[in-house]
Amino acid sequence: MTASFRDPGAWERDYLQRGRLWGGAACDLPAIPPGSRVLEIGCGNGKTYTSLSGKGVSVVGLDISPSAVALCRCASAEGAPLLVADAGVLPFRDRIFDAVCAFHVVGHLKAAGRKDVAGEIARVLKGGGKLYFRDFSERDMRYGKGTGVEAGTFLRGEGILTHYFSESEVCTLFSALHPCALETCTWSLRVRGKDLPRAEVVAVFEKLG
Template identity: 40%
Template sequence: MSRLDPGVLREAWNTDYRKRGALYGGAPFQLPDLPRETCVLDLGCGNGKHLPAMEGRGWAITGIDAAEEAVRLCKRKRVHLIIGDGRHLPFREEVFGAVIGIHILGHLTEEDRPLLIGEVKRVLGEGGVFHCTVFSRNDMRCGKGEEVEAFTFSRQGIITHYFTEEELRTLGEPFEEICITTESYQVRLSGKLYTREYLHAVFSR
């Protein structure tokens, strides 16, 4: 069995959630401006960090994650929660007005990332948008851990890929329009400054 086997990677997430509970807290990322009642898929919803803010927008939300331990922690009464695989989404074609994927694409292998992109396009309706956030190669953690693929590093069994804008733009080629922006800021750890940097892509169908 390959160390990049999807089942092994999924179990690494389950193990982390079992050990540490709700892994991600703090303020949610900035959400897109979408009309109320938009059907939104939170792809890779994790323990539901962004779901309360999404609910406050009045959207009709479905959350999906491959890690059952993460979905168990979500506990959102007004969100349809599903355990499922982003590479094979269990939805009909063109059922969502928007898909939001915050740090999901970068936790997939090079082989699997295009599969997720294709599935997202399939489930988006005409004019739908995919809001995607990934780590940039300028991020402080790029290079930390075991390199299992080019610019993809494993730490405690969880892989993270670090992107260039060109790479992300190439992945988004199945979409009609692509807009990519960069967010970069400094954090101080043990008296030293480090860079956190994300790429935010909006892929429009």
């Protein structure tokens, strides 16, 4: 373990205690051309990873939690390319992936960590490669819940950080890439008889050149 490797901390504890945190089949998957080489950052227990693997693309899964990777491996085909690593220091050469999927992972880092991951994503994408990004919006019902750590970033009781993005902030974070699509998607979640707003920023960026 290198000095730059972030402590999996709360995520590792959560997976150890609760096992498979995310169930069901992944929906709204990006239309990635068959034969593409894809990196999923934050593969977790494999909900998105296994769905992508069935779409005719070659997927490499990465997570900082050893327990998450072990669970993902159990749910995947034998020999599936999965590894425990820090997304802020990706163990891959430059320009190797046709696409990177980062769904609800970048927002669990502080500002410096988000910047590191954004830089690494831009580095490993091929020219013409795309980033598919999804993370919670500042319009989400949980914004402001917990202990404030940084602007827009809160620590909740389970020890997991969550940052809530604006659309402009996402564009700034991935300024090395060209924005192809950017929107805030909203829906309602009924809790104790009340409809509460959920919201996430969904974006696609392309590496030019």
